[in-house]
Amino acid sequence: MTTIKHIAQQAGVSVTTVSRALNGYSDVNVKTREKIKNIAKELNYSPNSLARSLVKNQSETIGLLVSGFTKESVKDGFTVEVMSGINNFLSETEYDLILFNTDSSKQRKKTYTQLCKERRVDGVILQGIKRDDPYLQEVLDSDFPCVFIDIPVSSDHVGYVSTNNMEGAKKAAAHLLENGHKEVAMINGHEQAFVSRERLEGYKSALKEFGLPFKEQLVEDGGFMEEEAYQKTLSLLRKNKSIDGLFCASDLMAIGAMRAAKELNIKIPEELSIIGYDDIPLAKYVSPSLTTISQDKYELGFQSARMLVSMLREKTAPEQSILETKLIKRESTK
Amino acid sequence: MTTIKHIAQQAGVSVTTVSRALNGYSDVNVKTREKIKNIAKELNYSPNSLARSLVKNQSETIGLLVSGFTKESVKDGFTVEVMSGINNFLSETEYDLILFNTDSSKQRKKTYTQLCKERRVDGVILQGIKRDDPYLQEVLDSDFPCVFIDIPVSSDHVGYVSTNNMEGAKKAAAHLLENGHKEVAMINGHEQAFVSRERLEGYKSALKEFGLPFKEQLVEDGGFMEEEAYQKTLSLLRKNKSIDGLFCASDLMAIGAMRAAKELNIKIPEELSIIGYDDIPLAKYVSPSLTTISQDKYELGFQSARMLVSMLREKTAPEQSILETKLIKRESTK
DNA sequence: TTGAAAGCGCTAACAA
DNA sequence: TTGTTAGCGCTTTCAA
Numbered sequence: 001m002t003t004i005k006h007i008a009q010q011a012g013v014s015v016t017t018v019s020r021a022l023n024g025y026s027d028v029n030v031k032t033r034e035k036i037k038n039i040a041k042e043l044n045y046s047p048n049s050l051a052r053s054l055v056k057n058q059s060e061t062i063g064l065l066v067s068g069f070t071k072e073s074v075k076d077g078f079t080v081e082v083m084s085g086i087n088n089f090l091s092e093t094e095y096d097l098i099l100f101n102t103d104s105s106k107q108r109k110k111t112y113t114q115l116c117k118e119r120r121v122d123g124v125i126l127q128g129i130k131r132d133d134p135y136l137q138e139v140l141d142s143d144f145p146c147v148f149i150d151i152p153v154s155s156d157h158v159g160y161v162s163t164n165n166m167e168g169a170k171k172a173a174a175h176l177l178e179n180g181h182k183e184v185a186m187i188n189g190h191e192q193a194f195v196s197r198e199r200l201e202g203y204k205s206a207l208k209e210f211g212l213p214f215k216e217q218l219v220e221d222g223g224f225m226e227e228e229a230y231q232k233t234l235s236l237l238r239k240n241k242s243i244d245g246l247f248c249a250s251d252l253m254a255i256g257a258m259r260a261a262k263e264l265n266i267k268i269p270e271e272l273s274i275i276g277y278d279d280i281p282l283a284k285y286v287s288p289s290l291t292t293i294s295q296d297k298y299e300l301g302f303q304s305a306r307m308l309v310s311m312l313r314e315k316t317a318p319e320q321s322i323l324e325t326k327l328i329k330r331e332s333t334k
Numbered sequence: 335m336t337t338i339k340h341i342a343q344q345a346g347v348s349v350t351t352v353s354r355a356l357n358g359y360s361d362v363n364v365k366t367r368e369k370i371k372n373i374a375k376e377l378n379y380s381p382n383s384l385a386r387s388l389v390k391n392q393s394e395t396i397g398l399l400v401s402g403f404t405k406e407s408v409k410d411g412f413t414v415e416v417m418s419g420i421n422n423f424l425s426e427t428e429y430d431l432i433l434f435n436t437d438s439s440k441q442r443k444k445t446y447t448q449l450c451k452e453r454r455v456d457g458v459i460l461q462g463i464k465r466d467d468p469y470l471q472e473v474l475d476s477d478f479p480c481v482f483i484d485i486p487v488s489s490d491h492v493g494y495v496s497t498n499n500m501e502g503a504k505k506a507a508a509h510l511l512e513n514g515h516k517e518v519a520m521i522n523g524h525e526q527a528f529v530s531r532e533r534l535e536g537y538k539s540a541l542k543e544f545g546l547p548f549k550e551q552l553v554e555d556g557g558f559m560e561e562e563a564y565q566k567t568l569s570l571l572r573k574n575k576s577i578d579g580l581f582c583a584s585d586l587m588a589i590g591a592m593r594a595a596k597e598l599n600i601k602i603p604e605e606l607s608i609i610g611y612d613d614i615p616l617a618k619y620v621s622p623s624l625t626t627i628s629q630d631k632y633e634l635g636f637q638s639a640r641m642l643v644s645m646l647r648e649k650t651a652p653e654q655s656i657l658e659t660k661l662i663k664r665e666s667t668k
Numbered sequence: 669t670t671g672a673a674a675g676c677g678c679t680a681a682c683a684a
Numbered sequence: 685t686t687g688t689t690a691g692c693g694c695t696t697t698c699a700a
Contacts, residue, residue, distance in 0.1 A: 001451075003693055014671045019695060029669060046451035050393065051693035054384045055676045061432070069418055075615045080414045084403055087433065096453065098395070099421065099431040117335075117380035119430065255619070281409045285589070287621040337677055348687045353679060363685060385677035389692045 002043040010039045022047070053120065061098045062090065062308060063121035065112055067128035075226075076252040076280045078297055082127055082149060085301025093309055095122070111135045113142045123308045125149065130192040145311045147304040147318070151194050159311065159318025161304040163295040165195045168325035169202025170209075172247045172275045172293050175327055177210040179334050181245030181273060185218040185236055187229050187257060188249045196221075199249050199277070218243070222253040229253030233260035237272075244272060245333075251276035251283045251292055258286065258332065273333035288331035295325050336377040344373045356381070387454065395432045396424065396642060397455035399446055401462035409560075410586040410614045412631055416461055416483060419635025427643055429456070445469045447476045457642045459483065459635075464526035479645045481638040481652070485528050493645065493652025495638040497629040499529045502659035503536025504543075506581045506609045506627050509661055511544040513668050515579030515607060519552040519570055521563050521591060523583045530555075533583050533611070552577070556587040563587030567594035571606075578606060579667075585610035585617045585626055592620065592666065607667035622665035629659050 004018040011018065013032060021028045021036040039045075053059040064086065066079055074080070090097055100115050112135045116124055123145040129136055139146060140155055148160040176184045186203050189196035204214050220236055222229030229248060237243060237260065246261075248254035254276030258268060266272050268288055276283060279294030303321055310316045338352040345352065347366060355362045355370040373379075387393040398420065400413055408414070424431055434449050446469045450458055457479040463470055473480060474489055482494040510518045520537050523530035538548050554570055556563030563582060571577060571594065580595075582588035588610030592602060600606045602622055610617060613628035637655055644650045 005693075015694080016671060016673095016696080017669085020670090023695090027669060032669080046448055048388070048454060048693050049452045050384050050388045050454050051676090052695075053676095054382070054388055054678090054693085055695050057676075059384065064433075069421055074411050074414050074418055077408050077411060077414070080408050080411070084408055087403055096449075097433040099398075099433055114380060115430075118383045120382060120384050282616060282619055285616055285621075286619045339677075349678080350680085350688080351686060354686090357679090361685060366685080382677050385692090386679075387692095388677085388694090389679045391692075 002045040007039050011036050058122050059120045060094050061121045062095050063116045063124040065100050065126045081297035082301035085298040086305040089302045089305035113138050125304050132192050147308045159307050161321040163323045165198035166202040168293045169199035170206045171327050173203045173206035176245035183242045184245035185243045186247045187222040187253050189224045190221050224250050226252045226256035229256035230260045233257040246274045248276050251278045251280045269334045291330045291333040292328050293325045294328045336379040341373050345370050392456050393454045394428050395455045396429045397450045397458040399434050399460045415631035416635035419632040420639040423636045423639035447472050457646050459638050466526050481642045493641050495655045497657045499532035500536040502627045503533035504540045505661050507537045507540035510579035517576045518579035519577045521556040521582045521587050523558045524555050558584050560586045560590035563590035564594045567591040580608045582610050585612045585614045603668045625664045625667040626662050627659045628662045
């Protein structure tokens with residue numbers, strides 16, 4: 001493999017000059033530069049980014065820590081769309097993405113920060129980490145430039161991008177209440193998700209606005225999983241015959257809920273309106289198609305990458321960015 | 335940031351000894367090792383993988399070149415599932431994944447091989463590259479250990495994993511023909527996809543087996559896109575009223591085709607049977623649910639990672655691995 | 669405009 | 685069992 005040493009030899013100059021010529025420094029003779037560039041091309045030279053990173057002490061890589069990249073959770077295209085946004089922004093920069101799998105056994109031995117430190121990534125994007133994740137604090141304690149997705153935590157080196165979950169959930173519940181539903185239940189995600197807390201607040205807030213009491217027994221956690229939501233909905237509907245509206249904190253769970261309703265011969269939306277959250281690709285295609293709160297997953301990724309790169313390049317302070325949601329009316333609600 | 339130098343100082347030994355102790359070499363005194371390990375922990379030491387890679391001339395990273403990681407193509411979860419398989423295998427190894435975006439403008443300046451060479455990746459997995467991609471040859475000409483997904487090309491440093499597209503397509507067409515369909519059309523992908531050729535062959539082969547002639551005018555390319563398939567199906571059905579079966583080379587296209595049929599008030603499957611290819615998550619949920627040929631996308635990724643790692647670690651020869659497909663009977667075919 | 673020299677953090681002969 | 689030395693490929697002072 002060709003190195004600048006080889007080029008220097010061929011060109012009869014020092015490695016310093018080669019380095020300068022190839023990196024576009026101005027203080028090098030035009031002819032020398034041309035000569036060097038030609039030789040480099042001839043020799044099919046590729047700079048060794050490892051060597052460069054080592055001396056410059058920056059790797060031009062960004063670490064991506066995602067959970068939810070498992071076989072099962074591929075279905076709700078959430079993580080992918082986020083990644084697609086990140087990827088698209090980064091593709092216009094000098095940074096490459098290095099993917100760390102947080103579900104691996106490797107991860108259990110090496111903490112997130114260890115992984116990042118070893119690879120000397122310049123910054124990190126985190127998505128899908130739970131509130132009780134033991135390593136979350138570690139990341140905060142480190143001094144890695146970080147952007148969290150959907151984790152409203154920040155410090156001098158940590159920013160986040162999220163959507164307005166509280167408003168979104170409120171919109172969802174309000175949509176049902178506006179249309180005359182009186183007994184609106186909720187299938188939430190799980191205790192350890194930041195967004196779940198916020199969405200619960202939104203739901204409560206809507207109830208309050210419509211002068212309805214919050215009833216504990218109408219809220220269940222579905223763990224963001226279709227099957228679990230199906231089970232919970234089943235028991236919810238069996239126990240509370242008067243439920244006429246159901247807000248699910250994810251589309252996948254809403255799909256599970258729809259299945260439960262069908263099984264109980266409850267007509268959607270005539271007897272029960274169901275509204276989801278996320279607007280995943282599936283939502284449009286299920287039958288009846290799913291009314292939902294759309295969040296811009298691509299933008300979530302795109303913005304987090306943008307923020308991180310800005311922190312790295314322009315030394316800007318981390319921000320707290322909140323994206324808005326949108327109600328998408330389809331067939332599953334009256 | 336702590337280095338082995340610091341540790342060496344603290345421990346009163348040479349850096350060599352530290353290196354050996356930390357890397358688990360046997361020729362180091364137990365007490366010295368313990369001492370060094372303790373100091374390392376105390377100082378919160380993290381090895382610098384860049385330095386190590388530089389000297390060892392291997393980076394323990396695998397490059398992933400995917401196309402189809404754009405905002406639009408997220409819908410058919412194909413790429414994601416493949417990535418999930420790759421990721422899952424690699425998470426049990428020492429390798430990390432570095433993601434190169436092939437749709438970027440950066441890519442136009444730097445070829446795939448350049449990206450890989452600069453980052454000194456140990457091997458590469460390629461997916462979604464077209465036959466006419468100018469860089470494909472370059473990869474072949476290089477000496478990077480490579481595994482292609484769905485590109486049946488191999489050499490002494492290139493293996494591939496694919497599914498039996500010919501058989502799969504044949505199964506699809508045969509499924510329609512067996513059930514009495516006489517005029518079976520096909521919406522294929524595009525000219526530049528390896529799999530499209532093979533699937534066309536499978537389709538022809540089934541026709542032949544059932545003693546039916548191949549009719550050029552019954553085959554159109556839908557570019558693997560829902561919208562395009564919708565358009566093509568529309569014109570196909572308008573021109574050929576006798577079509578009673580349709581084989582689409584991807585589920586997404588089949589979904590587009592279903593929409594076209596609905597628009598023309600053609601009943602599925604009573605008047606027209608439609609069969610897809612891939613078995614993406616959507617397939618089960620559309621209405622009527624889509625009969626399709628399932629390919630194991632996760633396995634595609636998993637196996638390619640497995641092969642590559644085996645090539646890297648055990649210096650095994652690249653293989654040609656072909657996975658089988660499975661007919662999934664649902665409601666869209668009689 | 670160019671080069672010599674030092675060094676980024678690590679590994680690996682080789683010698684002791 | 686340990687240390688000395690050289691070197692991976694590059695950038696960056698500093699001096700010429």
